[in-house]
Amino acid sequence: MPADPVSVLQSTFGFPGFRGVQGQVVERVLAGQRTLAVMPTGAGKSLTYQLPSVVLDGTCIVISPLIALMHDQLRAATAVGIRAGTLTSVDENRQETIARFRAGELDLLYVAPERASSGHFRDLLAQAPLSLFAIDEAHCVSEWGHDFRPDYRLLRPLFDQFPDVPRLALTATADAHTRADILEQLGIPEEGMIVAGFDRPNIRYAITPRDNTTRQIADILAEHPGPGIVYAPTRAATERLAAALSTPKREVRAYHAGLDPAVRQRNQADFVASEDMVMVATVAFGMGIDKPDVRFVAHAGLPKSIEGYYQETGRAGRDGDPAVAHLFWGADDFARARQRIGEVEPERQPGERARLNALGALVETAGCRRAILLAHFGETPPDSCGNCDNCLNPPAAVDATETARKFLSAVFRTGQMFGVGYIEQVLQGQSTERSLTNGHEALSVWGIVGAEEAHLLKPVARALLLRDAIRANPHGGLEFGPAARGLLKGEATLKLVLPPKRERRRRGAAGATPNPIGNPLFEALRRRRRELAEEASVPPYVIFHDSVLRDMATMRPSSLQALGRITGVGARKLEAYGDAFLQVIREAA
Structure with a gap:
């Protein structure tokens, strides 16, 4: 008899209950149904297939667009005791992973759409029982989506070869048109769609006309400790901004597709492991980053669409702590965008113009930014959110x-x-x-x-x-x-x-996390986390999120049993790290 999903949620993941629509999605998967879940970034999409992979017999096949994203998720799954593997072009243990799959020793197997759509891979899947197909970043299947990947449209024959295996498509970014296309392309019935909403209430949105971009973004860095991402429109701009912003106290690096692959990979790995680094990047950077503690995302230029803006800003605050998304724009951004529209196929131009007009309405509004974002995705939000620049400090019109x-x-x-x-x-x-x-x-x-x-x-x-x-x-x-x-x-x-005159705030004053920075016990717990992360060759957040360390510093558990009651401390992590953190707490007493 399958294990109770709530008991697995508590013992494996350390969570007392499901959040939002997680329970509904998991219930459909465990019932063998086909589902499209549209859930905002940070709402726990990965749990909706990770938990069933533990409960159900067989292997869950996760189709994911980027190697870096797969490896991040592999680390996170392994840390809570899930048996997981990846089959990518850079894995040296591919034969071992295939052997583990055939022997039924994998709960999760991550693959790219290019591999998943091949006949050879279909033959491999016929050699062991399957529990679920999970399609991550499912908006990539749609020509209407902003990250269209043609190989996603070749997945349907694979799924149809295993008609009794449930399908779960997951995305944070899909308007009504894109959602309909995902359902059709992946063979999911309309009644199988669960839309959780698009609101990210912990993100503070701000949009400002560009005026000395380097100084404006330097102010953002000064106000917000912790990791951050700055999106720049060109490769040259990423390197120029990174050089101008980097200081001995705050490392800033560049990331773009033109960098040497080894440099690009090292910069990404160091950013993922860092608690304070800032990455200046083109939009080539981000989808593969499963980093929960990004405290701000700044745009040094206009994004390509509201969908792109929503997804890029959604990389901030995935841990649920306060975060900031600040866009700096100029009229020349719109002039260049119109020029690009004139160069695309005539049939695509009306849609591209509509996307640009939607961005124009977002940057120019005197009203609530969040209301415009959510309305774009078909929601009916309140007139004021209380957590965007216009709501907090209304501009003059x-x-x-x-x-x-x-x-x-x-x-x-x-x-x-x-x-x-x-x-x-x-x-x-x-x-x-x-x-x-x-x-x-x-x-x-x-x-x-x-x-x-x-x-x-x-x-x-x-x-x-x-x-x-x-x-x-x-x-x-x-x-x-x-x-x-x-x-x-x-x-x-x-x-x-x-817009009202912007006042420079002190470091950490605006949108800061509730972390007790300067608290000796919290800082000691963070140091121990860094040491354990280095020993295990994983980013610190894979050990525990900041919120878990905050609870440790506040509750000061004195036993493994008390530590295990803190949200986010599952059985595997309690066994692996419990004594080390209890020792820090005892020494601080």
Whole structure:
């Protein structure tokens, strides 16, 4: 008779009960049903197949997109006593893993979609009993998803060869269109879909116009101790920012696809093991990172879509502790994005424009950021979340339509040949050799913007570029875009959001974790965790999360039995590490 799932949850994982929809998903899997679970990052998706792999007879086959992600999950599963293996191109023990699978000695077997879709692998699976197919990052199966991987669409024949084996598709990022495609591609009935919601209440969202990106991101690092990720738009930008941000007290490294593979692998491994490192990376970095203690994600440029933004910011705060997601954007981001849209196939352009418009609404809103994010995924959130920049410090909203018309008139009357800075000078009547030579001081727009209105010029220019009312031509001059006509003819208005002045906070003040930094016992427990992690060649969080150490420092258990009652301390970890942490607690008494 199969073991009781709740008792396995307590003994193996150290959790007193299921969170959110975990119980519903596990119940369907144990009943042999096919399921799509859409659960936010940090909601415990991996547990929904790891627990059944312990309860059910046979091996659970986990299809995962990246080797680094598989190896992270392998470490975590092994640490709680689950018998797990990977079959990847870099594994030297492949034959041993295959032998263990054939002998029925694996609860979990992780493979990439390319391997899983091969006929050779199908033949291997016929040689031992299977308990479940788990498809991680299932949005990769959809052409509508932002991380489309063609090999995911070749998996259906594998599943159909084993029709009695349940299927569990898992994703954190899928809108309604993508969800429907996942169901169809993986042969899951519509009634098998469980959507837990997309809210990550522990993440504080903030979006700010870009102004000296290096200084702005340096402020983020100064305010937030702990690991962080900075997403930069180009490979060159990652290296430039990493060099500018790194200090003797805070190591910052770069990660992009152009680095030597050995350097890239070392940087990723060191980041995963670190408690304070910051990685500046392109979007090539992240999906393979199963690191729960990332305290902030900063974007040094516009992401490709709201789906991409949601997934990238979702790499912060997976442990449930407070985290921050801060996006810095510029109008030139939107100009470049429109240019890229013009280069794709015509049938894809309307969808790409809709994605860009959705990002424009997110960065420009004076309302709740979280409400816009959640509404994009089909939810009906409250008007205010209380944990984004606009809710915490509401910005001023002004009608800048008149200023916008003046700006557009100046662009037109100067011949649609000059950049933002020069147009500002003309409007403010700032005489220069160029304005004299060009005769622009005689124009009707010369000096029509006074001192009280001048502070609106830069944000107005940014807003006009975002709306495609003006565009930069190949020579750097501004020319009219399609949205200019409506503003000039009085058919459209321009509402401007003026963000409040950002005050620099002290280190750890904003969105800080509840960790008792400076508490001698907590710090001693962290030191012991680091030592044990180095001995076992695993990241510290694989031993215990910070929340477990916090509870140890607060509750000061004096016996293995008392330690075992702390959430997150399962039987295997209690046996492996219990005495070591109890010794630290006794010495601090």
